Amino acid sequence: MRARAGSDRPLVLITGGTGTTGRAVAARLAAAGARVRTASRTAPAARDGVEHARFDWADAATHEGALRGADRVYLVAPAMVEDPSALMLPFVERALASGARRLVLLSASPVAEGSPGLGLVHRALRERAPEWTVLRPSWFMQNFIDPRHPHAAAIAGRGELTTATGGGRIGFVDTDDIAEVAARALLDGAPHNTSHVITGPEALSYDDVAAIVSRIAGRAIRHVRAGEEDARAYLVRAGIPSPYAAFLVSLDLAIRDGAEDRVTDVVQRVTGRAPRAFGDLARAHAHVFRGEPSARRGGPAA
Template identity: 60%
Template structure:
C-alpha cells in the first residue's frame, strides 16, 4: 500500500434494511462513507448508494454469497419465529468462518443472555465474535403508531390500549435512537464489545401514554386494564399466534412487577445527544398529513 493510499472502508451487511432501525442505520453509515450491503426478503433499499441482496434466513444455500466480502454486520431476528437461535447461530457460524469480525445484534431488554432464543445468540456473540455489541432496547414507541401492531391497531380502531401492566412503567424508546446507537456500534473505529440497554428519557405507565396521545391528538384515548385471558384474546384476535400472545402477556405481567421501569443514559452516552421523548414523537406523528 502506498504512503498516500487509505484502507478501504469496511463492508457492512445490514439485515432488515428497510425496517424501523435498518433505514436509519443505512443512512448513517453512508454518511460516514461506509460500504453498505442491504439485505431483506423483499426489494432493495431505496438508497441507490447501497449494494442490495435478497436475504431469507431459511435459504441457507444463498448465505455464502450474501456474506462474501463482509467485515461487519447488523442482525435482526427472523420475524414470526418463536426461537430464532437455530437459524441465527448457523448464519453466525458461516459469517465468522468467512472473516466477519464485528456483529451487532438487535435483541431486547426483556431477553437476558441466560435465556434461550435471542439470549443464546447474545451469549454466542460475546463468547465467539472478535468484536460484538448486543442492543437491548426497551419497547418501541413506534408500536403505538403502527396499525400493524396490536397496540397501534387498537388505538386506530377504538382509541384503547389494553394491557395487564397495571401501574408498571416502561422506558419506551424511539426506534431511531436505537438505530443511532447501532450505527455507532457498527461504524466506530473501536468496537463497543458490550450489551447496551437502551431506553427513552422517562419511564411511563400505559395510562401516561394514553394521556399524552389524548392531549396531542385531541382524541379520547384511554388505557383499559384487563386480566391475562382478556389480553391474550385481544392479541389473538389481532392476528398474533396464541402461543406468542401468551408470551407477550407474560412480558406485560413482568412490566407490572417493575421489570421495565428503568431509564438508562445509553443513547446520550453513545451518540452525544439525549433520546427523544414519547410526547415529541407523538407530536411529530400528529403533524404528518394523512396518508
Template identity: 55%
Template sequence: MTHPTGFLVTGGTGTTGSRVTATLADRGLPVRAGSRSPAPGTRQVRFDWADSATHGPALSGVGAVYLVPPIGDTDPARVMLPFLERARDGGVRRFVLLSSSAIAEDDPGIGEVHRALRQLAPEWAVLRPSWFMQNFVTPGHAHAESIRSAGEIVTATGQGRVAFVDAADIADAAVHALLDARPHNTAHVITGPEALSYSEAAEAISKASGREVRHRPVSTGEFRARLTASGIPEDFARMLAAMDEGISRGAEDRVSPAVREVTGRGARSFLDFARDHAGRWRAA
C-alpha cells in the same frame, strides 16, 4: 475502526434496520439491506433467515453485520447460530445484535445468540432496547390500530411503567456500535429518558393530538387471546403476554443513560415524539 469491507444489515427494511442502512449509506459506506423481497435498483439484497442459500451471497465482502432476529420466531438461535459461525469464518469481525430489554443473556432464544456472540465474535455489541415509540404509530401494529379505530391502547401491563424509546435513538446507537474505533464488547440497555405507564402514554397522545385516547388494562389471559385472535402464533402470543405481565410487576420501570453514553446526545422524550406524530392519531 477501518472499513475495508462492507456492511450487511439484516432486517434492512425494518424499523431500526432501515435507519441503520440509511445512515451508513449517507456516510458513503458500502452497505447492503437484507430483505426477503429486495427491490430492484436499491441497496437491498435477498436475505431470508429461513433460507441459508441467501446467506453466503449476502455476506460476500462484508466485515460487519447488524443482526435483527427473525420476527415472530421463539427459537431464533436455531437459524442465527449457524449464520454467525458462517459469517465469522467468512471474515466478518464485528457483530451488533438487536435484542430486547426484556431478554437477559441467560434467557433462551435471543439470549442464546447473545451468549454465542461473546464466545465467537472478535468484536460485538448487543442492544437491549425498551419498547419502541413507533409501536404507537406504525400501521399494522396493535397499539397504532387500536388508537386509530377505537381511541384506546389495550395491554396487560396494569400500571407498570416502560421507558419507551425512539427507534431513531436505537439506530444511532447501532451505527456507533458498528463504526466506533474501539469495539464495545458489551450489552447496552437502551431506553427513553422517562418511564411511563400506558395510561400516561395515552394522556400524552391525547394532549398532543387533541383526541381522547385511553388505556384499557386487561388480564394476561385476555391479552394473549386477543393476540392469537389477530393471527399471532400461540407460542409467540404467550411470550408477548408474559412480557406485559412482567411490565405490570415493574420489570421495565428503569431509565438507562446508554443513548447519551453511546451517541453523545440525550434520548428523545415520549412527549416530543407524540407532538411530532400528532397528526397520525387525529382521524379515526
C-alpha cells in the same frame, strides 16, 4: 462518525434491511461513507450507496451471497419467531467463518445473556466474535404510530390500548435513537464489546401514554387493563400467532411487576445527545393520532 476512506471502507451487512431499525441504520451508515448491503426477503427501494441481497433466515441458500465480503454484520431476528436462536446461531458461525469480525445484535431489554432465544445468540457473540455489541432496547415508541402494529391500529380505530401491564412502567425508546447507537457500534474505531440497555429519558405506564396521546389527539384514548387470557386473545385477534402472543403477554406481566421500570444513559453516552422523549415524538406525529387523511395515506413512520 465516519467510515474509513477508500478501499478500507467496511462493508456492513444489515439483516432485516427493510425493517424499522434496519432502514434507519442503513441510511446512517451510507451517509457516513460505509459500504452497505441490506438483506431481506423483499427488495427495498433503491438508495444511493446501498446494495441489496435477497435473504431469508430459513433459507440457508441465501446466506452465502448476503455475507460475501461483509466484515461487519447487523443482526435482526426473524419476525414473530418465539425462539430465533435455531436459525441465528448457524448464521453467526457462518458469518465468522466467512470473515466477518464485528457483529451487532438487536436483542431486547428483557432478554438476559444466556436466556432462551436471543439470549443464546447474545452469549455466542460474546464468546465467539472478535468484536461485538448487543443492543437491548426497551419497547419502541413507534409501536404507537406504525399502522402495522396492534397498538397503533387500536388507537386509530377504537381509541384504546389493551395490555396486561397494569400500571407498570417502561422506558419507551425512539427507534431513531436505537439506530444511532447501532450505527456507532458498527462504525466506531474501537469495538464496544458490551451489551447496551437502551431506553428513552423517562419511564411511562400505558396509562401515561394514553393520557399524552389524548391531549395531543384532542380525543379520549384509554388504556384497557386486561387480564392475561384477555390480553392474549386480543393479540391473536390482531393477527399475532398464538404462541408468540403468549410470549408477548408474559413480557406484559413482567412489566406489570416492575421489570422494565428503568432508564439508562446509553443514548447520551454513546451518541453525545439526549434521547427523544415520547411527548416530543407524539407531537411530531399528531396527525396520526388525529386520524387526518394525510396520515392514513402515509406509510409507517419508523
